[in-house]
Amino acid sequence: MPAVMHFLSMGGRGQYLWPAYGLTLVVIVMNVVWARTIVREAREDARRRLLMDGGER
Amino acid sequence: MKPLPLTAEPSGVDGVCLTPRRASSWQAATRVFLRDLKLAFRKRGQLIQPIAFFIIVTAMFPLAFTPELTRLREVAPGVLWVSALLASLLALEFLFRDDREDGTLEQYALSGHSLTGLLFAKTCVHWLLTGLPLALVAPLMGGALGVPIEAMPGILAALLLGTVSLSVIGAIGAALTLGVKRGGVLLSLLTLPLAVPVMIFGARATELAIRGVDAAAPLYLLGAITVLGLTLGPIAAAAAVRISLE
Amino acid sequence: MDWKWFHRLASPPYIYGLAGRLIPWFAWPAAVSMVVALYLGLFVAPPDRIQGEGFRILYVHAPSAWMSVMVYTIMALSAAIGLIWRIKIAHAVAASCAPIGASFTAVALITGMLWGKPMWGTYWEWDPRLTSELVLFFLYLGYMALRSGIEDLAQADRASAVLAIVGVVNVPIIHFSVEWWNSLHQAPSVMKFGKPTMAWSMLEPLLLMLLGFTLYFAAVLLIRLRGEVLRRERAATWLRQALEG
Amino acid sequence: MSLGSALTVERLHVWRGSAHVLRGVNFAVDTGQLLEVRGANGAGKTTLIRTVCGLVHAEEGRVSWRGREVHADLAAFHAEMAYVGHDGALKADLTGEENLAYAAGLRSVITRREVVAAVERVGAGAYAGRMVRTLSAGQRRRLALATILLSGAVLWLFDEPTTNLDNRGQALVGSLIAEHLASGGMVVAAVHQSLMVARDNVIELDLG
Numbered sequence: 199m200p201a202v203m204h205f206l207s208m209g210g211r212g213q214y215l216w217p218a219y220g221l222t223l224v225v226i227v228m229n230v231v232w233a234r235t236i237v238r239e240a241r242e243d244a245r246r247r248l249l250m251d252g253g254e255r
Numbered sequence: 256m257k258p259l260p261l262t263a264e265p266s267g268v269d270g271v272c273l274t275p276r277r278a279s280s281w282q283a284a285t286r287v288f289l290r291d292l293k294l295a296f297r298k299r300g301q302l303i304q305p306i307a308f309f310i311i312v313t314a315m316f317p318l319a320f321t322p323e324l325t326r327l328r329e330v331a332p333g334v335l336w337v338s339a340l341l342a343s344l345l346a347l348e349f350l351f352r353d354d355r356e357d358g359t360l361e362q363y364a365l366s367g368h369s370l371t372g373l374l375f376a377k378t379c380v381h382w383l384l385t386g387l388p389l390a391l392v393a394p395l396m397g398g399a400l401g402v403p404i405e406a407m408p409g410i411l412a413a414l415l416l417g418t419v420s421l422s423v424i425g426a427i428g429a430a431l432t433l434g435v436k437r438g439g440v441l442l443s444l445l446t447l448p449l450a451v452p453v454m455i456f457g458a459r460a461t462e463l464a465i466r467g468v469d470a471a472a473p474l475y476l477l478g479a480i481t482v483l484g485l486t487l488g489p490i491a492a493a494a495a496v497r498i499s500l501e
Numbered sequence: 502m503d504w505k506w507f508h509r510l511a512s513p514p515y516i517y518g519l520a521g522r523l524i525p526w527f528a529w530p531a532a533v534s535m536v537v538a539l540y541l542g543l544f545v546a547p548p549d550r551i552q553g554e555g556f557r558i559l560y561v562h563a564p565s566a567w568m569s570v571m572v573y574t575i576m577a578l579s580a581a582i583g584l585i586w587r588i589k590i591a592h593a594v595a596a597s598c599a600p601i602g603a604s605f606t607a608v609a610l611i612t613g614m615l616w617g618k619p620m621w622g623t624y625w626e627w628d629p630r631l632t633s634e635l636v637l638f639f640l641y642l643g644y645m646a647l648r649s650g651i652e653d654l655a656q657a658d659r660a661s662a663v664l665a666i667v668g669v670v671n672v673p674i675i676h677f678s679v680e681w682w683n684s685l686h687q688a689p690s691v692m693k694f695g696k697p698t699m700a701w702s703m704l705e706p707l708l709l710m711l712l713g714f715t716l717y718f719a720a721v722l723l724i725r726l727r728g729e730v731l732r733r734e735r736a737a738t739w740l741r742q743a744l745e746g
Numbered sequence: 747m748s749l750g751s752a753l754t755v756e757r758l759h760v761w762r763g764s765a766h767v768l769r770g771v772n773f774a775v776d777t778g779q780l781l782e783v784r785g786a787n788g789a790g791k792t793t794l795i796r797t798v799c800g801l802v803h804a805e806e807g808r809v810s811w812r813g814r815e816v817h818a819d820l821a822a823f824h825a826e827m828a829y830v831g832h833d834g835a836l837k838a839d840l841t842g843e844e845n846l847a848y849a850a851g852l853r854s855v856i857t858r859r860e861v862v863a864a865v866e867r868v869g870a871g872a873y874a875g876r877m878v879r880t881l882s883a884g885q886r887r888r889l890a891l892a893t894i895l896l897s898g899a900v901l902w903l904f905d906e907p908t909t910n911l912d913n914r915g916q917a918l919v920g921s922l923i924a925e926h927l928a929s930g931g932m933v934v935a936a937v938h939q940s941l942m943v944a945r946d947n948v949i950e951l952d953l954g
Contacts (some may be wrong), residue, residue: 209548211555211619218612222561225608226717229601233724240728244740247764276855277825283852290837290848297839358833359849365799366852367825427667431660435650444646445664448639449671452678459685476681480674491667494584498659500801587803653763735764 280368284376287363291380305385306392309342313396324401331400332461336454338396339389339414340421344446346385347425348432348439350377351496355433364500374496375489378426386418402465409464413474417457420481423488424449430495452480513730514739516590520723520730527720535713542706549703558616560706564714565609566630569637570672572602572718576644577669580662589733590726592658595665596648597725601718603641610634629683633676640668654733752776752932753798753901758807760790760797767793771807773951780923780933780943785953791936792831794953795905798934799829811901825853828899830907834890842874842881842889850896864892868918883910891922902926904935917942 208215278286295302316334317327351374354360363373393414394407402410428446432438456477463470542560549556576598583591613631614624625631647664651657699707734740753775760768767790775781783791796802798809800820809816816823836845846861865874868888873881878889887910894902902923908916920942923933927947935941940948 208557209554211553211558214615214618215555215558218558218561218615221611222565222608225604229604229721230724232600233597233721233728236725237728237731240731241744244731244734245744248737248740248744278851278854282855286848286851290840293844294837294839356833357837358831358835359837361801361829361831362835362849362852364801365824365827365829367821367823368852369821427663431647431664432650434653434656434660435647438650441643441646441650444639445643448636448643448675449667451636452671452674455678455682459682476678483674487667487670491663495660495663498656498663501656501659501803655761655763735761735766 278368280372283366283368284372287373288376288380291377292383295380295384302384305342305346306388308345309338309389309392310396312338312341313400317400328401328465331397331402331465332458334400335393335397335410335414335461336417336458339393339418340447340450340454341443342389343381343385343418343421344425344443346381347422347429347446348442350381350426350429351433352429352438355499360496361500364497369493370496371489371493374426374430374492378422378489378492381426382419382422386422387415390414390418397461397465403467405467406461406465409470410461413457413460413464413470413477416474416477416481417453420453420477420484421450423481423484424453426492427488427495430492430499433496433499453477456480513590513734513736514743517727517730517734517743520726524720524723527716527723531713531716531720533713534709534716538706538709538713541702541709546703546706547700555616555619556703558612560710562609562612562616563707564710565605565612566634567711568714568718569602569606569609569634569641571715572598572605573637573640573665573672574669576602577665580665584659584662584666589658590730592662593726593729593733594722595662596658596729597722599641599645599648601721601725603638603645605714606634606638606641610638627683627686629680632683633679636675636679637672640672644668752812753934754808754810755798756808756810758794758797758804758809760793760802760804762790762793768797768804768953771951771953773949775932775934775949777930777932778927779947779949780927780935780941781949781951782941783934783936783951783953784938789953791953792905795829795903795934795936799827799903800824826899827901827903828853828894828897829903829905830890830894831905832909834886835893836878836886836889838879839877841877842870842885842892845878845889846874846892846896849893853897853899856896860896861892864895865889867895868892868922869914884912884915887911888915888918891919895922900931902931902933902935904933904937906937907935908937908941 206212206216313334316330320330321327351360354363354377364370366373390411394402394410397407397410398404425442425446427449428442429438431445432442435441456473460470460473460477463473538560542557546557548554576595579591579594579598582588583595610631613628613634617626617628617631618624644661644664648657648661651660731740731743734743755771755773758768758771759766771794773781783794785791793802797804798816800809800816800823811823811826835849836842837848840848843861843865846864847856847858850856850861850864862871865871868891870885870888870892873885874889878886881889887907891907907919911919923935923941923943926933927943
């Protein structure tokens with residue numbers, strides 16, 4: 199399957215290009231995951247705050 | 256004692272008619288300046304610290320690098336400027352912290368005078384006791400790094416301007432880290448990126464001075480940054496102080 | 502000046518709900534434009550005359566570099582709004598921006614190094630753009646460190662806002678001084694191209710990727726914003742609804 | 747004819763972090779009156795005083811001085827008030843007199859004679875020449891009282907003025923306040939127990 203190999207080699211620059219794309223993808227996914235955990239933690243903390251003092255604050 | 260109408264200032268003390276004339280903002284700022292100066296000279300021993308630190312750090316380079324003056328001259332600008340920057344950061348952490356702990360900073364904010372002016376007075380004291388001595392000592396240390404005598408005025412000029420910028424930028428960092436318990440390291444982390452332009456132009460001006468070439472261009476740029484710092488810096492520091500007092 | 506309409510708009514419950522509804526409207530277009538740009542960039546765009554296939558790193562490096570500056574600007578703007586008009590939501594936006602901006606500044610730095618390696622022979626070269634990016638990264642670190650250093654959230658919001666404003670004033674100055682400093686020593690620049698202007702087939706994927714990244718940023722910002730709004734919210738009744746909703 | 751109530755606070759709401767510390771505080775203080783702010787620890791006494799001073803931002807409500815919102819011209823308001831907190835704003839490495847000269851000099855042009863008179867009035871003559879670092883908390887508190895005397899301000903704001911003071915010290919606070927009220931001044935003080943002042947012109951506010 200030389201076409202795939204040729205594509206992957208990226209004119210000899212594949213060893214730099216693919217890590218760059220890989221890193222970008224990782225950071226894109228990481229930011230989404232990080233954002234969602236921030237929301238989850240904030241909700242749990244808010245729930246705890248509500249239980250702690252119940253009435254109108 | 257008949258009750259005075261609200262507008263007249265009441266006399267606070269028996270028998271002594273206190274009709275205090277309102278101090279102007281300028282008088283208040285000079286008052287703060289003189290007080291900080293007197294306070295600094297009460298702890299005379301600490302005045303030498305920034306200079307001692309600067310000398311020791313500068314003296315490290317020949318030990319770590321090479322005793323050859325010709326090669327040391329090559330790195331002299333960078334060494335002088337990095338050491339000067341770190342030395343002025345050293346004294347900045349307590350620029351506002353002491354006043355905050357004993358409640359004096361609060362009184363400045365409540366004095367009815369522009370907090371910017373009062374904090375600028377404190378920053379001037381910091382420059383006078385740290386920046387100026389560094390600028391005076393640096394050419395001598397430059398000599399120890401193989402810098403020719405003719406270059407010394409150029410180095411002095413660049414560092415005089417540069418240390419003013421460093422004091423003003425550092426004051427913002429000092430004010431911002433008031434709300435942080437051990438703010439020392441954070442102060443440097445905040446201040447160093449902001450000091451990059453000062454370092455670049457200052458070191459370049461010093462390099463040209465050492466080579467005996469006309470250093471006008473970087474000096475003008477350094478001057479421009481210093482003026483920008485002098486106008487915007489104190490305003491930012493005052494805002495940060497007000498925030499930390501909330 | 503009665504800003505009643507604005508305060509209703511900026512009220513946490515309204516923003517919390519609105520943000521939730523808007524996320525998909527940004528997330529899906531972002532995904533589509535990024536995938537299309539990826540396909541065009543890797544398969545359709547012709548190789549560069551000088552750098553050959555390697556130039557395609559541009560399609561992740563440039564958008565990340567754009568993100569690092571754009572996000573800092575938005576962060577400083579919302580910080581200024583929050584500081585001047587005391588609007589908590591603006592501080593929540595600024596707080597949400599910082600980690601996104603910092604992570605993409607790191608991506609810009611590392612992809613820049615990967616791109617320059619074949620040309621420079623080393624991973625790090627004091628290239629003006631990389632150096633500016635590095636200093637910007639320190640500005641982000643300083644902002645986040647200051648935020649986490651101050652316990653009281655309201656004070657952390659306002660103190661970090663002052664730093665963001667001081668920072669954004671300095672970003673162009675730092676960039677100019679680094680370029681000026683670099684012009685003295687003339688290190689080779691990363692982005693050398695065969696032709697002065699890029700062919701449309703090379704430019705199109707870049708513009709699409711920039712659009713994709715910007716939409717993506719908006720989506721992630723809105724997710725984070727909901728968390729930051731909850732952290733700053735105090736009214737129990739509204740909180741209870743938000744937690745059930 | 748006084749200018750109506752000089753210091754009025756309406757519907758004041760203040761949050762400290764997530765705690766709703768001040769919930770709709772209302773009061774008005776007129777010439778010659780003392781407002782005693784009471785409440786358990788953490789009830790918000792200090793926060794109320796600092797909010798009136800303009801140091802702390804009130805989410806809701808108004809603080810107005812001479813009929814105008816204080817934040818409209820904060821500097822003018824600050825020029826007419828003086829605040830003494832827990833710490834008394836004295837520099838440890840200066841003598842008592844030096845501290846007074848600088849602190850009062852921040853606000854008004856005063857002579858050394860006035861400083862000495864203020865020191866005598868608070869009974870700190872014996873130790874005013876010594877470094878503040880060497881003084882006891884009670885002695886420092888008396889010097890802090892001298893600064894407010896020298897300030898010439900109409901409105902005095904205290905945060906627990908009698909802490910660290912013995913009985914004679916508390917009597918001193920009472921007489922200073924009485925004189926200030928008699929000469930047309932106003933005082934707002936966060937306290938734990940009543941000040942030694944004639945009760946007829948005292949207003950009490952309990953924060954619960």
